[in-house]
Amino acid sequence: MYKIYVLFFNKNVYTRMTSDLSRRTKEHQRGKVRSTRNKGKFVAKVIEECGDRKIARKREKYWKSGCGKEKLKKLYSGVEQSGSSRGS
Secondary structure (H helix, E strand, O other), rough: EEEEEEEEEEEEEEEEEEHHHHHHHHHHHHHOOOOOOOOOOOEEEEEEOOOOOHHHHHHHHHHOOOHHHHHHHOOOOOOOHHEOOOOO
């Protein structure tokens, strides 16, 4: 099972997919992921789950597109302010 997740921080959106969300979230918290390192507090949300990697990749690409990002901002407006802290 693959999960497509979003990290919200500083009004930015980071979208990726993973088969192990717990491990991946810890990597973000510990600063092991270069693209999210030094970004501060973030909120993680699972957008959707897919049973197949190929389908998950297609959905991830959609959520990264302009259309997908706009939809995320509408669905989760205000999430950045209520975030959980990095490293906790």
